[in-house]
Amino acid sequence: MELKKYQQTVIDDLQAYLNVLLAHSGSLKSSFAEYWQNHARTPLAADKIEPYHDKLNGAPNVCVKVPTAGGKTFIAVNALQPIFVAREYFGAQEPRMVVWLVPSESILSQTLANLGNLQHPYRQKLNVDFSGRVSVLDKEKVLRGHEFDADSVRHGVSILVMTFDSLKGRSKDVLRAYRENPNLSSFADFRQPENELAEYDNTSLINVLRGLKPVVIVDESHNATTTLSQEMLANLNPSFVLELTATPHEKSNIISYVGALELKKEQMVKLPLMISQQRNQADVMMAAMTLRHNLEIAATNSGQAFIRPIVLFQAEPRSKDDKATFDKVKQELLNLGIPENQIAMKTSEINELKNVDLMSPDCAIRFVITVNALKEGWDCPFAYILASLANKSSVVDVTQIVGRVLRQPYARNHVLPELNCSYVFTSSEKFHETLANVAKGLNAAGFSEQDYRIAQETENETENNFRQPETVVQPELSLSAPEMPSEPCVDDENWRIPNTFRLPENGMAVSSSNPIAQKMAQLQQNTAQISQAFSHTAQKTEHALPPELSGKTNMQKMRDEFVNEMMNFRLPQFVQAGFSNELFVENSEKVLFDKDNLLTSFELRKADRNIDFGNIETVLYASEIDEKGKVDFSPLKGKEKQYFADLFSQSSDESQQKMLVKKLFELADKKSFYPISDNDVREYLRDIVNTMAAAQRQHCFEHLHQYFAAIKQKIDGLAREFSEKEFKKQRDIDDIVLQPMYAFSPEILPKELAVPLSQSLYSRESKMSDFEVKMLRQILQDDGIRLRWWHRNEERKGFYINAFINHYPDFILLTENGTVILLETKGSQLDGSDSQAKIRAGLAWENAANALNDGHKYRYMMVFEQNQLDGTYSLAEALERLRHW
Template sequence: MELKDYQQRVITDLNDYLTVLENTQLLDVAFKNYWAEKNVPDITPYKNNVANVPHVCIKVPTAGGKTFIAVNAIKTIFECFARTNPKQAQFVVWLVPSLTILEQTVKALANPDHPYRKQLNIDFRHRVAVYQKHDLLMAADFSLDTAQEQLSIVVMSFDSLRAKNKEDRKIYQDNGYLASFLTADNNHQDWLLDGYDASALINVMRRLKPVIVVDESHNAETALSVEMLKNLNPNFILDLTATPKNNSNIISYVDAMQLKKQHMVKLPVIVSNHHDKHKVIEEALILRQQLENIAIQQQSEGGKYIRPIILFQAQAKTADDNTTFEKIKEFLISVNVPAEQVKIKTAQINELKNIDLLSPDCPVRYIITVNALKEGWDCPFAYILASLADKSSPVDVEQILGRVLRMPHVQQHGHDLLNMSYVLTASSRFLDTLQSIIKALNKAGFSDKDYRQALPIVEALVVEKPQQPDFNFEALEQAIDIIDDLDNQKIADWQNITIPVHPELVEGQEHGSTGSPQTVIADNINTAMASVKQLMTQAISQNEQYQEIANHHSDSYLPAELEAKVNKYTLKDIFRDEVLCLKLPQFVMPTPNSGFLSSEMQLVERDWLLKDFKLANLDAEINFEHIDTEMYQVDLEQVGNNDYAPKPFKMDYAVREKFNKYILSLDKSGQIFNLTARLFQLIGNLYPIDDNDAKTYIGRIVAQMSVEQINDCLERDMAYVRKIKQKINALQDAHAYKTFTNWLDVEKITVEPMFSLPSIITPKGKAPDIAKSLYLTEDSINNFEHRIINEIAQLDNIVWWHRNLSKGKGFCINGAFVNHYPDFIVKTQAGRILIIETKGDDRDNSDSTNKLKLGKEWANKAGSQYRYLMIFDNKPIEGAERLQDALTKIGQL
């Protein structure tokens, strides 16, 4: 099971946030800077809910795969924190709002064959243990040693931490089973919760400084819940919810269109309103059987098994009134629905217990409920929500609509009608009903753009011989009277009318998509069946429109509440037509592994050039004599009301000193082994370098260290890590550049026009007004950049200039090194495009040589229309330009 594109973007967002946090060391500044990098400069300030603890939220709609995102996030979080405290236990408290979700989560995480557990085993080398609260209370395979050697996840409900009853209070009581956690660091007890013994489970969890995953976090943001989170002494809190509360610090958003593109949800929701409840039942029965017949035919053609289910939402007279549900069940049976296909799920009745609704052996096709099917109930086969509320009552679908949104098998199905969900109502207050549906969509993380209203138009119906037993609709009028709270209106005469099967729903066509012959039934034979046909016709059309929107939806999604905070500036009209036709060249090659005959060209990625790169036989000499003198971390703990210091990055000096003494007590081989493991962990992922190759190389470096250097490295490990990473990057750059130039020579790599300037830009800031700018306002520039582009713009031969946007948004020169995003793009009257990189003499220009080499290679291959210039003030490197010399040259181009 792999991450979907949008799920991978969420993990990237989390990693980006952690990187900014690690660099800034301030929670409020990090949050602001993180969003500024995404061109949202006026983000709502960070809420410091739990002092010093990073507490962030990921907004993912229902059916978006929150649990799998959380599973993949755990490694990202711990890898970041290990750079400061490599011996910190990897302990996760996974909080859920209900026992149903708890059972599902434990079952998935503990099952070695489940995709969630498989991913954890990959990420943590099969050293994973999953617990429930009672496991920890009994110390079942849980000790200080095991906690420090593995990933430990305890799944708990919110209520279990609130100590409302005797069972829940056990985590606050003395516990001899947990004695192993008291054998060390007894003098280091700042983690104890006042008033409770050190052996209490709450204090054991506090000692381990857990990462907390809060599933459906909108249920956990009361004052009591925030205090509950604080009591766990967490290092990090990750919220996942479709509906974040006001105190959430959201770092990543997923929207409905991304889920639709990845076939995660049955959208749009098709809403059909009727005159009375009888028509709702009639249409629901027909529509469900239509969907099942389509599913049967799709399966016969190689599709996946689907058994569509109706959720009948009843309206009980009182909380304890079960008669309504039983009567609906009796009614369905009276019209020839087999009893085993009908189940009731209410607060008092649970006929779904221990039933696998996805099994081909399961007969269930009808579920009767009110609002009992809430978070945690998961059945992708639920396609139709049929509300049986009184005609004059508001239709309350807020709690249940999300249950019909999940897509079976997470794939697009061969027939459009299997890719949507349906809501059928009978309400004279339909505007209120639509508002309820919108509210329900919002609760599930969607919007009012994700439903479509079906119009009640009757046309001819196409049918064929049924594959299912006929319903006894002749008995419908009598059977409906069993339900005493239904209207006593007359219904259609269903005698001798069969249920249509898999209509093609294309007017004037004699054969369906399967080639099966079709029969036309006239409009006046059956209104309800024609109504279903019309609903299905409209649904197909609406789905096509919705899918088209999804296909063209940008993956760089920003929600409506952030769109207003983004700077947006358009191309100047005088340049629009010309610039929208311009495509800047970039380095391309056939996609690796696509075969010799593949014509698909992709932007060259540096990793492709490192395919054969190995550290095994390369130089491991590093001069550590002039290493940076600063300590990697200082304790940034602040006091006072604005205490924003991030707790995970505070070095535990006691643990560090103890670990260093242990390593120094070993012989030389033991020191090399342990220091190598420590540096390897701190350096982190070096993809595409193999882990064993990297670890062996680091071991060679450590083996050459003197006794003094080993001591120094233990004290200032991150300074040494930076030196080692610089060495490895330099070796990679040399290999990649050699491969790059070789492939250029044999034209395996070529240059093609690829990058188009957008019609609208969303810059982080605003540049001062300078003549001849390409956009109404350009992105911000520093003083030296302002001086250079101002002087260039004053040249007579300049048509326009543009401040190139930063990483991932603007034009880059790709190739052997990290993608190079130059500062400016300039056009001259002669039609030449100039790519300009500026370098202040006072700046760190350690990467300038590689940028210049790549820029010159690009200009040589791009053609005479293009130039690359690197401009310094007065001290250029070889091949670059002084400012005055560059101005003279540009004036002649």
């Protein structure tokens, strides 16, 4: 099971935050601010960054906002390894303990089952990340010491899944965690008397957990905001806390946002949500049953994966003076000929869904009746329709369960667009108040009012004509049958269902003469158009700015005078001719060349292994976080240093070698050596370690991160040398060619803004160095240089020369006569090897671009403030050439 693109983005954000903590050793507050100011996709203006809230006495505590159906559990599973690697980066050998907190018993059971199942993708991912040494525990196992001892946390990872209430309050069950417990006596080595709660025994579960300094995962963290909850978290003495929720509270330290369109692009959710008002409760029931019937027939006839659409009837509780109580709703369904095995009730008192696999083809359930029992933890992708049967004159409150119909079956779109949406039916006269509750329900699921549409008869909605619910009042789509003789099934006019209403059997469609069927057919037709337009919008939207960050960035729009001419302007980039595929690439365009493709035949196992480790100093580090929230990575001293050094030196030669290879490999993130295979990297590391004498192995252990840096530098150099030769070879045989590819975005998001200068492509450009400002001022003031516009190109975000290296030139200039100039600057710093490689890549791009004969001339130049290299220019020389270009 691979991470979805947006899930990988969340993990990348987490890694970026961890890197800030590791690299700068600053306070939690300043690290959080720096993280957002330098965020890869949405850097925030320094004065618009929310302050970090230190709620846990210095333990890093961050939050990820992911909507319902976004796969928060899988994100958390993937987050554990980078967190532990960061904790151990400077040499500390700490126990790997996870406390995984959930809000309810239903989520507890589900999480334990999934993490404990060896065949489940969650557990499989954990086994890969932690070499199969994974223990998944509940509170009872831990209290008994079953599969939970010092060895399990020293050599593997132990994950204790509990509800928020397990350590809160004073109930008898809770108090067991605070009592003396001989079953946990093996954890004595991890005791930290200064951190123990003095009023409890040192063998109590709470003090054992405090000594282990667990990583804490808080699922649905919006449920853990009370003072008691915060005290419970603090009592665990966590080393790191990761919160996951669709609705962060105001003091959440959010490091990553996932929006609804990201889930729609990855086919995770049924959006938009179609809302339709009915005349009365009878119409709600008939509409829901008819649409459900039609959707099942459509799903069956399409021949795709099995889908059995389910209706959620939201009934009134028995205390209400209303006919739509849950037991009467069931009776009405039975009166209409619905088999009893197709109906299930889920209330606070009745749970007919327990141990039922709703996804099984053998399951008959098509109707679920609830009041408000379907909250977090109940997710069935077959739930398509929410039919609220509240009193006609009341406001329908669907805030708790609207998210239950959003999950997309099998996380992929169906060929029929109406099966990619979800539906809400209501008969409330207070329709607009009900819409407000729908919006609240979507908000609670992590979505917005932009993600629902109000169904209507007369208007076909297209991509540019979405009915935006918060600003437009529109006629409802009435699905009620006309008045006709009938016998009421109950003595309430709202329940006047015609006795002729029956759903056909044997997969037959509802008769078109049935007025309800006619309205449902129209709804499906309109929904199909809306669904296709919504999906198109989602797919074409790149890097959508989360609503929460609106107004907090330095977003700058392209200047009006350049918008039209830039609409069709494309900068040339290299494309891979051999990877073209006309079935999947529009207009038979080539695929953008990726330098990683050059390494497909690179054999690291045959490469040079001579590395000079002579400049590495002997010092051993560990991470500590002081009481003021300062993340301090300082050298270990005295007994601590000696303890770890002795532990390693007492191991056998073979154990030392294996440990070093393992530790060195763990320091590499997924992108460190890509696309070189993990097996090749391990073999390369093994060969290096095996040639080390005992003294050097000890030295390596004491300075793993520096050894890793030296090895990575060696591998990167070998790979770059091979890539450049391969690039020239493939260019010679036209496997790699140049084509107009790169389009400028209508807006940019600079980390910091530069001083405003004339003729910039955007209203404000990204921050520049003093030398760059000096150079640009002279260019703009030179009467001999006829400049059309200039743009400060941001590293890793803008245009890049995709040759054997990815080179982001500092500036892009366009002259009045159509010459495009890529300009790289070098101030007082000098990196000869990197600069020489950039020059070679730049000149390869220039030569290939000029061969296009597309009406433009292309130039590449590197300008040095001082200490020039061959093939580069001084500022004066650059100005002279620009006058002629």
